[in-house]
Amino acid sequence: MDPRLSLVTLGVTDLDRSIRFYRDGLALPMRERDPDSDVAFFELAGAWLSLYPRTLLAEDATVPEDGSGFEGVTLAHNVASPETVDDVLAEAEAAGGDVVKPGQEVFWGGYSGYFADPDGHLWEVAWNPAFDLD
Incomplete structure:
Protein backbone atom coordinates (compact mmCIF):
# COMPACT_ATOMS: atom_id res chain seq x y z
CA MET A 1 0.00 0.00 0.00
CA ASP A 2 1.30 3.46 -0.85
CA PRO A 3 1.77 5.69 2.22
CA ARG A 4 -0.90 8.25 1.44
CA LEU A 5 -4.42 9.20 2.45
CA SER A 6 -6.50 10.51 -0.42
CA LEU A 7 -10.09 10.69 0.86
CA VAL A 8 -11.83 10.80 4.24
CA THR A 9 -15.58 10.16 4.17
CA LEU A 10 -17.73 11.19 7.11
CA GLY A 11 -21.09 9.49 7.58
CA VAL A 12 -23.58 12.26 8.38
CA THR A 13 -27.20 12.30 9.50
CA ASP A 14 -28.22 15.51 7.69
CA LEU A 15 -26.25 16.14 4.49
CA ASP A 16 -27.52 19.70 3.96
CA ARG A 17 -26.68 20.70 7.55
CA SER A 18 -23.20 19.21 7.22
CA ILE A 19 -22.61 20.97 3.90
CA ARG A 20 -23.55 24.28 5.53
CA PHE A 21 -21.16 23.56 8.42
CA TYR A 22 -18.15 22.70 6.26
CA ARG A 23 -18.81 24.97 3.24
CA ASP A 24 -20.41 28.02 4.81
CA GLY A 25 -19.17 27.85 8.38
CA LEU A 26 -15.61 26.61 7.91
CA ALA A 27 -15.25 27.91 4.33
CA LEU A 28 -13.90 24.66 2.88
CA PRO A 29 -13.95 24.72 -0.93
CA MET A 30 -16.71 22.40 -2.14
CA ARG A 31 -16.71 20.71 -5.52
CA GLU A 32 -19.76 21.56 -7.62
CA ARG A 33 -22.52 18.98 -7.15
CA ASP A 34 -25.98 18.12 -8.38
CA PRO A 35 -28.48 19.30 -5.71
CA ASP A 36 -30.02 15.79 -5.66
CA SER A 37 -26.67 14.05 -5.11
CA ASP A 38 -26.13 12.01 -1.94
CA VAL A 39 -22.48 13.07 -1.62
CA ALA A 40 -20.48 16.28 -1.24
CA PHE A 41 -16.73 16.64 -1.82
CA PHE A 42 -14.38 19.25 -0.37
CA GLU A 43 -10.88 19.75 -1.72
CA LEU A 44 -8.22 19.90 0.98
CA ALA A 45 -4.48 20.36 0.64
CA GLY A 46 -3.33 16.92 -0.51
CA ALA A 47 -6.60 15.05 0.10
CA TRP A 48 -10.40 15.20 -0.17
CA LEU A 49 -13.11 15.24 2.48
CA SER A 50 -16.47 13.77 1.53
CA LEU A 51 -19.82 13.80 3.30
CA TYR A 52 -22.21 10.91 2.72
CA PRO A 53 -25.37 9.82 4.57
CA ARG A 54 -24.42 7.61 7.52
CA THR A 55 -27.02 4.96 6.64
CA LEU A 56 -25.77 4.68 3.04
CA LEU A 57 -22.12 4.62 4.12
CA ALA A 58 -22.81 1.79 6.58
CA GLU A 59 -24.74 -0.08 3.89
CA ASP A 60 -21.86 0.35 1.44
CA ALA A 61 -19.38 -0.97 4.02
CA THR A 62 -21.81 -3.76 5.00
CA VAL A 63 -21.74 -2.83 8.72
CA PRO A 64 -24.54 -1.84 11.14
CA GLU A 65 -25.15 1.92 11.16
CA ASP A 66 -26.34 2.18 14.75
CA GLY A 67 -22.89 2.77 16.27
CA SER A 68 -22.71 5.42 18.97
CA GLY A 69 -20.22 7.16 21.20
CA PHE A 70 -16.54 7.55 20.46
CA GLU A 71 -15.69 5.79 17.22
CA GLY A 72 -11.95 5.68 17.92
CA VAL A 73 -11.07 8.21 15.20
Missing part, protein backbone atom coordinates in the same frame (compact mmCIF):
# COMPACT_ATOMS: atom_id res chain seq x y z
CA THR A 74 -10.28 11.91 15.24
CA LEU A 75 -9.30 14.19 12.40
CA ALA A 76 -6.51 16.70 12.92
CA HIS A 77 -5.89 20.17 11.55
CA ASN A 78 -2.45 21.58 12.37
CA VAL A 79 -1.94 25.34 12.42
CA ALA A 80 0.97 27.74 12.71
CA SER A 81 0.36 29.19 16.21
CA PRO A 82 -1.50 28.69 19.48
CA GLU A 83 -3.59 31.78 18.69
CA THR A 84 -4.72 30.18 15.44
CA VAL A 85 -5.90 27.11 17.39
CA ASP A 86 -8.25 29.36 19.36
CA ASP A 87 -9.35 31.18 16.20
CA VAL A 88 -10.25 27.93 14.41
CA LEU A 89 -12.11 26.60 17.45
CA ALA A 90 -14.12 29.84 17.57
CA GLU A 91 -14.81 29.57 13.83
CA ALA A 92 -16.07 26.00 14.25
CA GLU A 93 -18.30 27.01 17.16
CA ALA A 94 -19.74 29.96 15.21
CA ALA A 95 -20.48 27.56 12.35
CA GLY A 96 -22.55 25.31 14.63
CA GLY A 97 -19.87 22.97 15.96
CA ASP A 98 -19.31 22.18 19.63
CA VAL A 99 -15.97 22.94 21.28
CA VAL A 100 -15.43 19.83 23.41
CA LYS A 101 -11.94 20.77 24.64
CA PRO A 102 -10.84 24.41 24.61
CA GLY A 103 -7.35 25.21 23.35
CA GLN A 104 -4.73 24.52 26.00
CA GLU A 105 -1.08 23.61 26.49
CA VAL A 106 -0.67 19.84 26.17
CA PHE A 107 1.76 17.28 27.58
CA TRP A 108 3.70 16.88 24.32
CA GLY A 109 4.73 20.54 24.29
CA GLY A 110 2.18 22.01 21.91
CA TYR A 111 -1.23 23.62 22.17
CA SER A 112 -4.48 22.01 21.04
CA GLY A 113 -8.22 21.74 21.44
CA TYR A 114 -11.08 19.73 19.94
CA PHE A 115 -14.40 20.50 18.31
CA ALA A 116 -17.19 18.20 17.18
CA ASP A 117 -19.02 18.78 13.90
CA PRO A 118 -22.83 18.55 13.84
CA ASP A 119 -22.61 14.72 13.70
CA GLY A 120 -20.10 14.47 16.54
CA HIS A 121 -17.01 13.82 14.39
CA LEU A 122 -14.07 15.03 16.45
CA TRP A 123 -11.49 17.42 15.00
CA GLU A 124 -8.30 18.26 16.86
CA VAL A 125 -6.90 21.70 16.10
CA ALA A 126 -3.24 21.74 17.08
CA TRP A 127 -0.10 23.82 17.07
CA ASN A 128 2.92 21.54 17.24
CA PRO A 129 6.27 23.31 17.64
CA ALA A 130 7.98 20.30 16.02
CA PHE A 131 5.96 20.63 12.77
CA ASP A 132 7.13 23.06 10.12
CA LEU A 133 4.04 24.01 8.15
CA ASP A 134 5.87 26.15 5.58
